[in-house]
Amino acid sequence: MTIRRVNAEERLTTSFPLQAYAFETSPRSAARAEEFRDYLPYNEGNRTLVVEENGVTLAAASAIPMRQNVRGEVLPMAGVAGVATHPLARRQGHVRGLLHQLLDEMRDEGHQLSALYPFRPSFYARFGYVGLPAPRTVTFSPADLDGLLRADLPGEVRWERIGGGYQDWRTFTERCLGERHGFAIFPGYRDVGLRDRDEHWLLTARSGGTVTGAVIYRIDDHGGTLAAGDLLAGDPVARTLLLQFFARHVDQVERVTLQLPADELPELWLTDLAVHVEARVARPNAAAPMARLLSVDALAGLPVGPGRVRVELTGDRWLAGSCLLDGTTGTLELVTGAAATAGSPPTATLTAAGISALAYGVLDPVEVGLRGLGTMSTDAATELRRLFPRQLPYLFADF
Ligand SMILES: CC(C)(COP(=O)(O)OP(=O)(O)OC[C@H]1O[C@@H](n2cnc3c(N)ncnc32)[C@H](O)[C@@H]1OP(=O)(O)O)[C@@H](O)C(=O)NCCC(=O)NCCS
Structure with missing residues (x-):
């Protein structure tokens, strides 16, 4: 079994048929298959990965190189779409493997954020995504x-x-x-x-x-x-x-x-x-979006409130380690190493979804604790609240 990136033309016989089975009326007509070729230009710059075994495509996932505003800064964002597994190959870990590799590659290319519309939020919560408001x-x-x-x-x-x-x-x-x-x-x-x-x-x-x-x-x-x-x-x-x-x-x-x-x-x-x-949110096809930070560097330079707190990031493939988030100048500075513990600042332990919820402004630090996305002292919660005041994001793009 291999995971590989497919080129434009290969989409016609690999990812598109799987996506059509997952998201459209089926069985499809021959005419519908003909239309696939018309979509190629609009997928041109996407990164599409597939899982293959003996020449059969078992699963596919794509990332669209997008841009997103977080608290006033526009950053590269990987929009995840077209996630589908062959009906005979589901629940075998294929999408887990695909998402890991897809987000690794998008992060290496400089995408500091990721967003998607989930079929079931708990599935993507395991990958560190947190819910955003539905329009x-x-x-x-x-x-x-x-x-x-x-x-x-x-x-x-x-x-x-x-x-x-x-x-x-x-x-x-x-x-x-x-x-x-x-x-x-x-x-x-x-x-x-x-x-x-x-x-x-x-x-x-x-x-x-x-x-x-x-x-x-x-x-x-x-x-x-x-x-x-x-x-x-x-x-x-x-x-x-x-x-x-x-x-x-x-x-x-x-x-x-x-x-x-x-x-x-x-x-x-x-x-x-x-x-x-x-606002109607339902599974599987009326989803509120979800998003996450893919790199803690996304936070550097954001306009924030005057909080100062040390965070330890845990349980995630992409966000790890600890650093001091210092917003005393109104612009977030990331401090690492010995300087991060100087003066014993209050400390919070956060999951990827926890830090993402705060950066996107969708949860209060107390809610982050209640939702099992982090643990923190009252002082750390106060500092996080000052740093990341609630601010409702509006995703707009629908994919
Ligand atoms: C949803 C779908 C993509 C999952 O693919 P998959 O290859 O079966 O997923 P995986 O086997 O990699 O599952 C990863 C983990 O999520 C769990 N999981 C899989 N499907 C799940 C579901 N429907 N609900 C909750 N958890 C689920 C798996 O048990 C696995 O858990 P583990 O990490 O503890 O082992 C697949 O069922 C599918 O194609 N569905 C139809 C199209 C669709 O809904 N796509 C998603 C669009 S956002």
Whole structure:
């Protein structure tokens, strides 16, 4: 049995059929197999590893070289996708072996973070991943936006197909990447699939010629749903411009749905807006994302609070050893060696998921202890809380 990296063309006969069996309607038609070739360009720069025995592919896993914002710093992130094992070869440790090698290689290439959408979070918790918030789906009637119809707003919107406006969309998501904690985007070769499929409308808000907000959407039918993706708005004016455009669909669709980060409160947008906000998390196909640090160096230089604590990292393949996390200057400094114990700073023992939960801002240190992701004194918890104030990440990319 061997693990090896497959090249682009080999995906057609190795990883793609396994993924199709795992994630699609099956048995597939011959026509579906023909479509595989069309996906090759969008997988071009992925790292795909397979387990093989006697020429048969038993398991596959891929990593997409992405970028993600953590507390203001944009870092290389390995997006794990397409994890699947042949139905006759499951529970034999194949994916464990594949993930170890895949993350080893991505880490060696400089990816300091990793994220994925799990079929079952406990499976990836064993690999040090911790849960991130699920996006919220917001539903309302365009009739409830009628107060916006005649609002005189500074700025304008542009409406076009994504195929034509893609470059503005990409530029704006790049801007969000720089500004929003947790935000992640695909590499160019993968992202252009949105442009090439050309299945969405693109609406952009603009002010003085600059794009200040963007959303993609589709309409399923007359009297149906205007289904939008993530409402990306750099400021309240941009958001209101986008909503004003949706208001003009009052006689066309019954409802508007859109995606929002967990910390957005649409009930505060307008008076008399009846709105349903939902996050549904279910196994295996409505997952909240998960993420982890692959290297403790990801923390160096992050803007943090003024805490000072020594951490011992335990139980992980990629994060080990101990160091002092010093945020007294407002920028996190990693101190190792004898200097890390000088002055006997409070100490916490953390798993990979524990330190990841704190860095991503999703758990309080006390919750890290309660969840079995670390042990620490009250003083160490206080310092960790000062270093890593809660800050909800918004992953955005869906893979
Ligand atoms: C999920 C899947 C990829 C697991 O692959 P696998 O090769 O059977 O996994 P492994 O044998 O390497 O399992 C690694 C560990 O997780 C455990 N495990 C495997 N499947 C599990 C499950 N469904 N729930 C909980 N634990 C599981 C194994 O027992 C093993 O534990 P161990 O380390 O203590 O021995 C495979 O069942 C599959 O292809 N499913 C359909 C597609 C899918 O859901 N993919 C995941 C997308 S995120």
